[in-house]
Amino acid sequence: MNIIVKLEETTLFILGIYLFSLLNFEWWWFLVLILAPDVSMLGYLFGNKSGAFFYNVFHHKGITVLLYILGSYFKIEDLQLAGIVLLSHSAMDRIFGYGLKYEKGFKYTHLGEIGK
Secondary structure, rough: HHHHHHHHHHHHHHHHHHHHHHOOOOOHHHHHHHHHHHHHHHHHHHHHHHHHHHHHHHHHHHHHHHHHHHHHHOOOHHHHHHHHHHHHHHHHHHHHOOOOOOOOOOEEEEEEEEEO
């Protein structure tokens, strides 16, 4: 099952790259912004509960899709970019085994415990 999840997430990452190519941004923007959602880990400075909340908001695929759809509907490329970056980043994280977080601690995710 793990290989299926990685293949699915790799496909979503490639989709993110393709969707980015349709926008009017230079490629270096993708490279710079791809790690930006990790700023959400600063929530862990205030404890596991707030850390998990902020991390999950910035890595939730439903939110990424909603941002992209709203950006497409209203023709706001910056909103589309935000959706694409969040989607690509969360797919990349899941390829490496980083899933949505539980309040128990950073290493406890919906994909299993990190480092096992």
